[in-house]
Amino acid sequence: MAAASAGFICNVNVPKPVVIKLFSLNHVIKRRLSTSVTRCQSQPQVKKRSCPQMVGVVGLEVHAQINSTSKLFSGSQVSFSSPPNSRVSYFDASLPGTLPVLNRRCVEAAVMTGLALNCTINMKSLFDRKHYFYADMPAGYQITQQRLPIAVSGLLIYSHLGGPKRNQVISKSIRIKQIQLEQDSGKSLHDEHQSQTLIDLNRAGVGLMELVMEPDMSCGEEAAAAVRELQLILQALGTCQGNMSEGQLRVDANVSVHRPGEPLGVRTEVKNINSIRHLARAIDHEIQRQMELLEQGGVVQNETRAFDQKTGLTIPMRDKEGLQDYRFMPEPNLPPLLLYVSGRVPAGLDPSQVVLVDRVKALLPELPGVRRERLVEEYGILPEHSYTLVNEDGLADYFETVVKATKAEPRKVIGWVVKELLSNLNQQNLKVNQSLVAARALAELLDLLETGHVSSTAAKVVFQELWKNPEKGAEKIIQEQNLGLMSDAATLQIICQKVVESHPEEVKAIQNGNHKVLNKLMGQVQKETKGRADPVQVRAILQELTSS
Amino acid sequence: MRGSQCVAALLRPARPWPRRGVWSLSRRVAHHSRRCLNSAPSSSRHVHNAKVPRTPTWQPVHETLLPPVIHVSPDLVDKLERLALVDFRNQEGVECLEKAIRFADQLHVVNTEFVEPMDSVLEDSSLYLREDTVHEGQCAEDVLQLAKNTLEEYFVAPPGNIPLPKREERSAMLKNSEF
Numbered sequence: 135m136a137a138a139s140a141g142f143i144c145n146v147n148v149p150k151p152v153v154i155k156l157f158s159l160n161h162v163i164k165r166r167l168s169t170s171v172t173r174c175q176s177q178p179q180v181k182k183r184s185c186p187q188m189v190g191v192v193g194l195e196v197h198a199q200i201n202s203t204s205k206l207f208s209g210s211q212v213s214f215s216s217p218p219n220s221r222v223s224y225f226d227a228s229l230p231g232t233l234p235v236l237n238r239r240c241v242e243a244a245v246m247t248g249l250a251l252n253c254t255i256n257m258k259s260l261f262d263r264k265h266y267f268y269a270d271m272p273a274g275y276q277i278t279q280q281r282l283p284i285a286v287s288g289l290l291i292y293s294h295l296g297g298p299k300r301n302q303v304i305s306k307s308i309r310i311k312q313i314q315l316e317q318d319s320g321k322s323l324h325d326e327h328q329s330q331t332l333i334d335l336n337r338a339g340v341g342l343m344e345l346v347m348e349p350d351m352s353c354g355e356e357a358a359a360a361v362r363e364l365q366l367i368l369q370a371l372g373t374c375q376g377n378m379s380e381g382q383l384r385v386d387a388n389v390s391v392h393r394p395g396e397p398l399g400v401r402t403e404v405k406n407i408n409s410i411r412h413l414a415r416a417i418d419h420e421i422q423r424q425m426e427l428l429e430q431g432g433v434v435q436n437e438t439r440a441f442d443q444k445t446g447l448t449i450p451m452r453d454k455e456g457l458q459d460y461r462f463m464p465e466p467n468l469p470p471l472l473l474y475v476s477g478r479v480p481a482g483l484d485p486s487q488v489v490l491v492d493r494v495k496a497l498l499p500e501l502p503g504v505r506r507e508r509l510v511e512e513y514g515i516l517p518e519h520s521y522t523l524v525n526e527d528g529l530a531d532y533f534e535t536v537v538k539a540t541k542a543e544p545r546k547v548i549g550w551v552v553k554e555l556l557s558n559l560n561q562q563n564l565k566v567n568q569s570l571v572a573a574r575a576l577a578e579l580l581d582l583l584e585t586g587h588v589s590s591t592a593a594k595v596v597f598q599e600l601w602k603n604p605e606k607g608a609e610k611i612i613q614e615q616n617l618g619l620m621s622d623a624a625t626l627q628i629i630c631q632k633v634v635e636s637h638p639e640e641v642k643a644i645q646n647g648n649h650k651v652l653n654k655l656m657g658q659v660q661k662e663t664k665g666r667a668d669p670v671q672v673r674a675i676l677q678e679l680t681s682s
Numbered sequence: 683m684r685g686s687q688c689v690a691a692l693l694r695p696a697r698p699w700p701r702r703g704v705w706s707l708s709r710r711v712a713h714h715s716r717r718c719l720n721s722a723p724s725s726s727r728h729v730h731n732a733k734v735p736r737t738p739t740w741q742p743v744h745e746t747l748l749p750p751v752i753h754v755s756p757d758l759v760d761k762l763e764r765l766a767l768v769d770f771r772n773q774e775g776v777e778c779l780e781k782a783i784r785f786a787d788q789l790h791v792v793n794t795e796f797v798e799p800m801d802s803v804l805e806d807s808s809l810y811l812r813e814d815t816v817h818e819g820q821c822a823e824d825v826l827q828l829a830k831n832t833l834e835e836y837f838v839a840p841p842g843n844i845p846l847p848k849r850e851e852r853s854a855m856l857k858n859s860e861f
Contacts, residue, residue, distance in 0.1 A: 203814045210819025218835040219826060223818040227825045239814035260801065267767050269839030324841065332836035335825075459765055464801035469809045487811050 186393050188428065190421035191401075192357050193349030193388040194308075196364065197342050198374040199318065199381070200243045206317055206341035207234035207277065214380055218334040226339040228273035233467050238489065240315060240341035241284070241471065243373035245494045247343055248285025248313050250367050250501055255491050257473045259284040261315075261465035269333050270320035278316035278344070280462050284471065285313040290347070291503055292363035294355060295518060303517045308360055309348040318342050337381075343374070349388065349398070353421065354414030361385055361410055366502040366524065378409050385413055389420040391428065399424070399434060404448050406440040416441035420448050505530060513537060513544035522552050528566035529556070532573050539577035542584045550576060554597050570604045571597065579608035591665025592617045621668040623675075626659075629667070630675045633658045644680045652676055748787045754779055 202212055210223040225232040248255050260282040263275040288310030296304040320338035322331050345364070351357045365383060368374040375382045390401035404420050407413045419441075424434050439448040476492050500508070506520040509530065515523075523530040533551045537544045555576070559569060579600065583593045592612075599611045612618050620626060633655055634641055643651045652673070659672050730736070754762075754776050762779075763769050770779070822835055831838035 204812075204816050205819075208819070209812070209815065209817040211816040217822070219822045219837070220835070221819045222822065222825050224821075224825070226819070227828075229825075229828075235812045236809060237814050238811040241811065265765070269837070322839075323836070326841070329841050330831075330833075331839045331841050332833055333839050334836055459761070461765065466802050466804075469802065469804040469807050471809050483808070486813070487808060489811070 186395075188391045188393050188425050190352050190417070190424075191349045191390050191392060191398055192351040192353065192417055192421075193401075194345075194347045194351070194357060194361065195386045195388070196345040196347070196361070197318075197384040197386075198247070198345065198364075198368055198376070199383070200240050200341035200343060201373055201375050201382075202237060202239045202243065202341055204237055204239075205339040206237055206240050206315065208339050209235075210339070212340050213336065214382075216336055218332075219336065221336040222338065226272075226335055234277060234465075236468065236471070237341060238486075241473075241489050242494055243341070243371075244284045244313060244315050244343050245473065245489060245491055246371050246498065247345075247368065247373045248288065249491075249495050250371055250498060251285075251288040251290055251310050251313070251345075251364075253285035253288030253310060253313060255285050255473060256282060257475075257491075258282065259315075259471045259473075261468040261471070262462050263465050264460045264462055266460060268319070268322075269331055270322045270335070270338065272320070272335065272338065276317050276319065277465050277468070279314035281464075283312040283314035286311065288313070290360060290364060290367075292360045293503075293521070294359035295521065301516075301518045303521055306356065306360075308350040311346040311348055314344045314346075316342050316344055349390075354417035357385075357387060357417050358410045358414040361413060362525065363502065365410075369527075370499050370501055372499075381408070384408075387413065387417050387420070389417055389424070390434070391421055391424045399428075400436050402434065402436065402448075403438045404441055405438060405451065406442075408443075412441060412443050415446050416448060419446055423448065509533075513548070515544060515548045519548050519552055522556070523548075526556065526566060532566050532569070535573035536577045536580070539574055540580040540584070542577075542580040546584075547580060550580065550597075554594065558598075558601055570601045572604070575600055575604065575607065582608055582612065586619055586621075586668075588612055588617060589619050589660075589665055589667065589669065591660060592619070595665065617664075617666060619668050620663050620666045621671060623671065626667055626671055627675055629659055629662050630655075630672060630679055633662065634676070634679045641680050652680065655680075743788045743791055747791050748784070749790055752780070752783050752787075754783075 199212075200206070204210060205212055205223075205226065208223040208225040210226055211221045213221050223232075225234065245255055259279055261277050262280040264278050264280065265275040267274055289307050290310055291305065291307045293303050293305040296302050318337050318340040320333055320335040322333055324331050347360075351360060361383075365376040365378075368376045368383070377383065378385070385407050387404045387407065388401045389404055390399040392399040402420060402424070404416050407416050420439065427434060435450075438451045440451040441448050473489050473491050476490050479488055479490070502524045506517070506524050509515060509520040509523060510517055523533050529551065532555070533547065536547050536551065540547065555569060555571065558564075558571075559566065564570075576597075579588075579593060579596055582588045582596075583590060588596060588608075595615075596608050596611050596617055599615065600606065600608060603611070606614075637655060637658065640651045640654055644655075655676050656669065656672055659667055659676070660669075759771055759776060759779075763771065770776070826832050826835065826837065829837045
């Protein structure tokens with residue numbers, strides 16, 4: 135554990151931030167929602183000589199609400215749906231004479247998030263006031279960290295599926311400029327009819343981590359994958375609940391276009407994005423809009439635009455103030471925030487006043503990227519399956535529970551989890567923890583399959599029955615519905631005989647050497663037996679019947 | 683700081699918040715904060731601190747040592763009014779502002795080479811960290827009664843993005859105020 139005097143270097147193994155190749159041909163992605171000019175497409179088309187195709191440049195600013203009991207600088211409760219203004223202290227309402235008192239939990243959450251994102255933690259950070267007048271910010275300023283934030287120079291490593299079959303895991307990274315602690319604002323409800331604004335200050339003063347990313351992305355899909363990864367990391371850490379629709383995670387995108395090699399174009403800021411899907415759409419639309427504008431000889435205005443999820447378009451938004459001059463100044467009511475490392479705490483300091491960076495680091499849980507690698511290594515599953523397992527909330531836990539409880543190979547379990555289970559969940563729009571087939575029940579079914587009590591086709595029927603009657607259990611369903619494996623040689627012989635007699639063409643083909651046709655007959659037998667026949671025996675019987 | 687006092691006295695909150703409303707609000711607030719913040723003002727016994735001179739002393743700074751005088755242009759007045767949401771667009775107000783700037787110009791004479799900038803006199807004290815528990819905030823009635831307008835349990839504010847007077851209107855106003 136190395137502690138420099140200026141900053142705590144959290145992870146020496148992390149490569150130096152690299153400039154990501156935005157246009158590598160290896161990273162070519164075929165897009166489902168492809169537009170003709172956005173970057174994530176097949177090939178850079180050279181339109182004219184020395185006039186390469188324009189590409190999008192995307193940077194994100196993410197506001198993550200800290201998952202804490204009380205607010206950043208006051209002891210009022212953080213709560214998403216309380217009656218208006220019922221969670222407002224005198225400080226939150228910025229009454230004169232009140233002072234900020236920093237919440238230790240918020241500091242620890244920011245340090246933990248910084249460490250998880252490979253940041254350098256600043257052992258000393260400062261608070262500043264950022265001024266603007268808006269009714270949901272009653273002090274007329276926001277306390278933030280502009281000059282010296284709590285964490286800097288991080289790296290978010292994310293991956294998304296690409297390649298011709300969209301089953302290739304493509305790994306990328308984004309540099310994180312800084313993470314700063316700051317206050318959330320209240321909420322405004324605009325009543326245009328009466329020309330007034332209703333203000334609820336419940337959210338005012340809730341702790342936020344603002345993550346500023348470098349413009350290392352080039353299209354909506356990359357941004358969406360990066361935000362999804364960030365969301366998973368924050369949820370794994372527990373530092374932010376990460377629900378975008380409830381505003382716990384808010385993303386603004388800075389979008390510009392340019393030709394590679396030329397300076398960056400004028401950027402616009404896209405706001406009002408409340409889901410990851412909308413983020414991708416909004417960015418792709420904005421890239422396309424700017425490219426078309428420039429191709430028609432227009433000029434991109436530096437402006438804030440709002441995404442309209444109904445139309446999928448971005449529209450200009452009136453700024454809070456035409457002139458943006460935040461008049462930053464040091465926050466006079468808060469001395470510098472100091473962090474420490476074990477063994478280097480000044481004598482006489484109350485332990486309740488000390489945040490130890492190494493202690494926070496020791497508490498870091500398994501992060502999604504590490505978990506995916508472990509799943510691949512430990513269970514021998516495909517990387518794209520590890521991706522599905524980790525991206526779906528609770529699915530990896532479900533999978534691991536099944537694997538531990540069953541005799542079946544993990545590679546067999548994964549198929550059941552990503553196909554049967556996931557498609558049933560998706561059909562009914564359920565989350566993993568709402569699954570009607572519990573992990574134990576699936577394990578039991580897979581055991582019956584493994585020990586030859588049921589064929590794999592019948593097992594699928596059993597699974598659907600289990601879904602409808604979760605209380606029954608696989609064994610009982612097999613018994614009740616007579617779905618057990620049919621292995622009585624005499625019965626199978628009769629069925630096979632019948633199938634052979636009714637398919638003279640196929641038999642002839644087999645006898646002429648086309649052995650593949652045998653599979654068709656096998657299919658017929660399974661159809662007759664509703665998938666219950668023991669395939670090994672059936673194959674042997676059919677081979678015998680057709681060989682003469 | 684004669685200059686800044688003068689500006690402060692002239693600063694009036696710009697529309698749409700009327701001056702009277704703001705003042706009476708803060709008076710009521712002061713009453714509340716005293717009651718609830720438990721910040722008992724210490725009784726002021728006059729014990730003289732030897733480090734503080736009994737009478738103020740100063741040396742006038744000669745004009746020639748100061749940087750050139752800054753004149754505040756109408757555009758700058760416009761910007762400052764927007765940013766601070768106050769209005770002082772008259773001859774007296776602008777003169778006051780210029781005097782305040784001139785007063786502050788004296789700081790340029792102080793040699794600050796090799797002196798680390800200081801943000802706050804508290805910068806050597808440690809920042810107190812609070813446990814993450816809820817101990818205040820359930821006082822909607824208290825805070826709402828401070829507001830001039832409320833609707834159900836909401837504060838009512840004027841609509842955001844209030845357009846400021848157009849440039850032409852502004853020059854008309856300036857003319858009227860003999861600026």
